[in-house]
Amino acid sequence: MTVRVRMAPSPTGVLHVGTARAALFNWLYARHNDGVFVVRIDDTDLERSTKEYEEEILDAITWLGLDWDEGPRVGGPHGTYRQSDRFDRYREVAHQLVESGHAYFDDRSSEELDELRQRAVAEGKNPAHYIRRPERERTEGAIRLSIPQDAPIVFDDLVRGTVSFEPEDVDDFVILRSDGTPTYHLASTVDDVDYEITHVARGEDILPSTPKHIVLTRAMSFTEPVYAHLPLLFGTDGKKLSKRHGATALSEYREAGFLPEAIFNYLANLGWSLDGETTIFTREQAIAAFDLADVSRHPATFDPEKLTWMNGEYIRAMDTARFEETVRPWIEKGLGREVTDEEWERFRHVSALVQERTRLLPEAAEITRFLFVDIDAYDPQAWEKVMTKDGVATVLDRVLEALDSVGSWDHAAIEEELRKLPEQLGMGASKVFQPVRVAVTGTSVSPPLFESMAALGREKTLERIRRARGELG
RNA sequence: GGUCCCGUCGUCCAGCGGUCUAGGACGCCGGCCUUUCAAGCCGGAAACGCGGGUUCGAAUCCCGUCGGGACUGCCA
Known part of the structure; x- marks a missing residue:
């Protein structure tokens, strides 16, 4: 099957x-x-x-x-797959169940019903206990399914094993409202039957409703599907x-x-x-x-x-071309505009490096923002931590000098020149490179520095370092 | 209140009577790498809710207990 x-x-x-x-x-x-x-x-x-x-x-x-x-959207042999198109069918089933004695009309008020529930609770019973077929026969109102009280309702749940409910704990529930519309229980159960559903895997929150669906299915003379409550x-x-x-x-x-x-x-x-x-x-x-x-x-x-x-x-597992394609809309969203082809080429210089550092797509936009917009303000914490230290002005002067010697503006050439500086200045590498990073990207966290500078281009990079140098006085 | 379901590291997932000194992952802590941040690598702390049984032997089976959750509508 x-x-x-x-x-x-x-x-x-x-x-x-x-x-x-x-x-x-x-x-x-x-x-x-x-x-x-x-x-x-x-x-x-x-x-x-x-x-x-x-x-x-x-x-x-x-x-x-x-x-x-x-x-x-895809259709199938069972109509529109929309319950609102099948109300006639549900009504038909509900009325058949009344005729076969499995269901009955009920026009009691919600106050009367509440009273019955409260009485049951007061007696330490399940509120469902007294919600049963009333003495007096009705011919209008909502339609309730009658729960046979002679045997427990037992089923084998695929994830929970055997689950059992006593019938007195299951109320005679409404299947058709007094306005003629079906309840979820009716529509869902009828559809499961009509659509020949073999397995119903649904949230555990409806486990208490399952005995109702089983009784209803059996009243329709069908066998219930296999249930699995997740x-x-x-x-x-x-x-x-x-x-x-x-x-x-x-x-x-x-x-x-x-x-x-x-x-x-x-x-x-x-x-x-x-x-x-x-x-x-x-x-x-x-x-x-x-x-x-x-x-x-x-x-x-x-x-x-x-x-x-x-x-x-x-x-990280994507190939970089796909990453670029995936991330582009996020970058544009972050900028609030489309990016130009030239700008995109800049990004592609660092895309693989950015990819490794991205957990959420918008992060890629943040970390590469410096490639697309001029720096209007330095990150205050980064400035404080990196740029207010002694010797930063000298470092930037020396960096600018070193950069003059770079021929072809690529990351390898940039690195070759700048790598000489820490030793020459007698400083740690980060003491030299962090100020450059802040100058070029406006912040202390960015893709690797030399690649970032290469991506930005010679002109913008030098301009930004000069400007930061100027800010230092 | 009643009914039903659930109970292994902080979290997710293994474990289905012995191989468990309980395994993997996230997170956390420490280290390595290092131009920042990530990534990567190495190491660490961290759990069978509790009590009884059954059994030679229980995280695994049974009972109880405690705790948590869902439901309790003429909503779905």
């Missing part, structure tokens, strides 16, 4: 990294098993769902590199990752300069591992090794530090 899994985002907000990770695991499982990865839009909440969010979510998973076989992603405070932990939207990571490959790798390693030893691995390796049964059971803390390290690993 072909494995069919799905990602079912609600377009009520941007794509959360937790949702992205669940999607990733589903995708890996599909690809590992030569199965089908379905994307379905769970937009039963008509109030909050928007087309914009839907597009943004689809863009985000595309960016992550997760392609889907059926769903919006551990949640936590923020650094040990709570479910949410907005208050900073960036939770995948798009925020994209905007911060993370690479999709790095995010993919990092997310894949949260709750799963290739072999216990290997941290950096390719999509292909992950596909070859992945199994939902190997996913860990405990929640994982999302660690931006490690993600950043991993991003640096991926940046």
Whole structure:
């Protein structure tokens, strides 16, 4: 039987990294098993769902590199893959369930319902306890599914093993609202049946809803899919990752300069591992090794530090041409304008050196800013630390002299001349080179000095050193 | 309150009864390299929540306990 899994985002907000990770695991499982990865839009909440969010979510998973076989944009044998287009179907199922005795109408007020829940809690019972079919038969209102009270609801979860719920702890939940719209439980379950989903891998936060979905599926005379409840992603405070932990939207990571490959790798390693030893691995390796049964059971803390390290690993692993191509928009973004061809050539002198030093794409823009704009102000700390020391003026004078002897303006020639100075001046190398760095780049952290000077060009370099010398008086 | 889930270094991941004096990675600390910053290399500190069992033997199995989390809507 072909494995069919799905990602079912609600377009009520941007794509959360937790949702992205669940999607990733589903995708890996599909690809590992030569199965089908379905994307379905769970937009039963008509109030909050928007087309914009839907597009943004689809863009985000595309960016992550997760392609889907059926769903919006690609089509498939099951219609639009959008729940808002299937309300008739859900209503039909709900009414069939009423007819078959599995469900019933309920027009009790929320006050009445609350009272029942409070009574149960007061008696030390689950609030679900008394939410049952009322004595008096109704013919309108919401439709609730009746939970048979005769046997526990047991299932084998791929990651958690056997999980069991007592029926009295599961309330007769609403499947169709009184306005005729389906709840998530109904739509999701009907779709899983209709789309022939074989495995449902989703966040552990909906584990308590799973018995409902199982009862509902069985009431429809189908067998439920295999479930796998994935551990949640936590923020650094040990709570479910949410907005208050900073960036939770995948798009925020994209905007911060993370690479999709790095995010993919990092997310894949949260709750799963290739072999216990290997941290950096390719999509292909992950596909070859992945199994939902190997996913860990405990929640994982999302660690931006490690993600950043991993991003640096991926940046360093790129070939330089691709790095240049990738980083160019970030440089232009940093400058607020496009760069000229001439400027770009300057950058390319140091691109490989910059690449090694970049963990997040915007860092490359910062560290090379001096190549694109004139220095309007020196970094105050750098100036204080480097330029206010004795002998700096002399150093710069000697540097300017030495630079006069440089014939062809390339880093090797520059280095050859400047290398002589520390010994001649009886100073440490950094005492000589740091002032030059501050003069040329405006700060104390930059790509290697001689290459930076070569990239900047003779004229600008000399001009900047003279200017800094002038500032010293 | 109830139900369910979870519990190995600060963090992520290994470990599925003996090979664990518990392994890999991030981070941290120290060193080397060095024109700054990175990178790289070398070294270090750092964990089986606790208590009982079972067993010749337990991080691994069982029970309890403590701790954490999720859910508890006519949201998803």
